[in-house]
Amino acid sequence: MILTLNVAVLLAVIIYFRIGRKGQFQSKANQWTTVFIVLVFGVLIAPTGFGQGILAVLGNVVQSISAAGSP
Structure with a gap:
């Protein structure tokens, strides 16, 4: 039996x-580590179909917000 693990799923966990x-205090180094992990997760998930869907939805939201704000 072969077990495969997707790196993006591991980073999500x-x-x-x-x-x-949330209740614990974090050091600056710990916060930067979390930011780095989230950025790597974003890079890994971006080229997937799921990532492209998220990008499309966010693009539509930003476009509608900017259209509502312009006179």
């Missing part, structure tokens, strides 16, 4: 547990 500790 790590992000969930790192951000889930």
Whole structure:
């Protein structure tokens, strides 16, 4: 039996547990580590179909907000 693990899924689990500790104080180094992990996760998920769908939805939201703000 071969077990494969997607790196993006692993990073999503790590992000969930790192951000889930809301009651604890974090050092600056710990915060920067979390930011780095989230950025790597974003780079890994961006070329996938799911990432492209998120990009399309966010693009539509930003476009509608900018259209509502212009006279």
